[in-house]
Amino acid sequence: MLLYMSTGSPQVKSTPLHSVSVAGAVLREDGRLLAIRRADNGTWELPGGVLELTESPEAGVRREVLEETGIEVEVQELTGVYKNTSRGIVALVFRCKATGGAEHTSEESTAVAWLTPDEVSAQMSEVFAIRLLDALDDEGPHVRSHDGRQLISTP
Template identity: 80%
Template sequence: MLLYMSNSARETQSTPLHSVSVAGAVVREDGRLLAIRRADNGTWELPGGVLELAESPEDGVMREVWEETGIRVEVDELTGVYKNTVRGVVALVFRCKPSGGAERTSEESTAVAWLTPEQISDRMAEVYAVRLLDALDGNGPHVRSHDGKHLIAAR
């Protein structure tokens, strides 16, 4: 059951409301990364979405990647936590490896592609590209904040 609050009700509430999303940084053996072009806004991003209430983060990643791309994955490790300070969304990104399936689009994706790190940087907004690039560097988990468009420098 989802509860909706008016802005005035949110302002009087002492605990901020956040939602949690999960995403898969799916890395193929050749180093290419799985990406989708979103159906709703045409932007390139990594596959993912809102974590369901009774779902573990790992199960959520497997479900979201499968639903949006047709690729089955094995979840390896958490590589980053990213907070959109404007929308109140906390995204957990997990490095994954493909374990089956075949690329296909869905209601949520108009294209599915395996991209090089250079293509990721060219096609994706900074706040999404960094999630995939962070998953490759082996120095995670990273913790970053952004305003929906640009990263916010750590204090």
């Protein structure tokens, strides 16, 4: 973005940059949700990652879920947009249906599990659990912000 001073010479204004990530809220017919235990920090989260520059959000979700869990998915709908205000990450979460594959870990995951909603609430931090739990209802897409540890209420 360029701003012009009264002399007409351009002055560059710094604009914050954001990273865009995608994640799959994969719901099984029995109501269980797909989750991974991350290799880098040991936390339970939904499978996902940074969207590549040339791919669509739906293609990114399919790629990330398959890479991290071995599960192939059909992307159904956007269920939420979540912004980490401390790191500048915007995450797009999509409800997905498993269509094939078999669970396996990867370089990014040390465990893959199908959790009940109660297990999601108990094993995940609030900022990740809400992404899976939001995908269970038809009231979305939800838009939420957090600071990396807890949700930030918006007016």
